Amino acid sequence: ATAKPVTANPLTEAQKAAIAAARASNPVSRTASAKPVNKKSVVIKTQWADDADGAEDLPPAKPVRCDFCGTKVPTGATKCPDCDTAVNVPSAEEAKPSWFRRIGLVLVLILALVAAGRWGQYYLSLRTKEGKGGRPLKDAIELLTQKLEAQPGTALFFVRGSVTNHSAVPWFDVKVECELLDKNGVSLGKFSDSKILLEPHKLFPFNISLLDPDAKSYTNLTVTAVR
Incomplete structure (x- = not known):
């Protein structure tokens, strides 16, 4: 026996409209269709x-x-x-990327670099600076000159000189002290001259009076200060 082909009935207009509405409401549920011929x-x-x-x-x-x-x-x-x-x-x-975000990131980086530079300067200022051979550099109070001078017309003597502040910060209670000696080298006590505040890179011309008439010389001259 030979099977006879069965011809499918064409869809009615109502069926076509229902299928189109279902595809429009849920495009994912429709079956894959053939690729359009002229579609690019x-x-x-x-x-x-x-x-x-x-x-x-x-x-x-x-x-x-x-x-x-x-x-x-x-x-x-x-x-x-x-x-x-x-x-x-x-x-x-x-x-x-947003231009505002980029500009903000650049500003944050610039501020971070500035803060790091400031902190580096502060940290270096606290460190002990060294010169050649490991010797410390002049970065504080230093005694520049000292000498024994007689007061003209009197029998008094003075120890005069100058102290300077090499650092970039002020020093307080700067005190220059020495020990007086008589003609035999016996100590007559300690005398001093002081300055309350010594500004950065300024000089302090000290003047120590040898009030004891037996004083003929001095020794152990020291300089102290508070930062």
């Missing part, structure tokens, strides 16, 4: 893609596929180039 792939080229600098900043975009047929969707396209299904594809413009 649509590729949208954005202006940001032409920017070489921006392209270097952006990470490689993850490929997006159509939920209905699985075809790769070009960046920026709103429909699948194969089945014409609407898809949600993030555009390249959305991934472009």
Whole structure:
């Protein structure tokens, strides 16, 4: 026996309308259809893609596929180039970094560098500076000159000289002290001259009076100060 072909009845207008309404309400549920003959792939080229600098900043975009047929969707396209299904594809413009964010990042970096420089200067100012051979540099109070002078017309003597402040900060209670000796080298006691405040890079001309008439010389001249 030979099987006779069975011809399917054509769809009615009501059936066609119901199928179209179902596809419109749920485009994912429809079956895959044949690829349109004259349909061409649509590729949208954005202006940001032409920017070489921006392209270097952006990470490689993850490929997006159509939920209905699985075809790769070009960046920026709103429909699948194969089945014409609407898809949600993030555009390249959305991934472009904000200029406000970039400027804010630059400002934060500049402030961080300035703060680091300030801290470095403060830290270096607290460190003990050394010169050649490991010897400390002059960075504080230093005795520049000292000598024993007689007061003209009197029998009095004075120890005169100068002290300077090499540092960039003031020093307080600067005191120059020496021990007086008689003609036999016996100590007659200690005498001093002081200054309450010595400004940075300023001089203190001290003047120690040898009030004892037996005093003929001095020794152990020292300089002390408080920072």
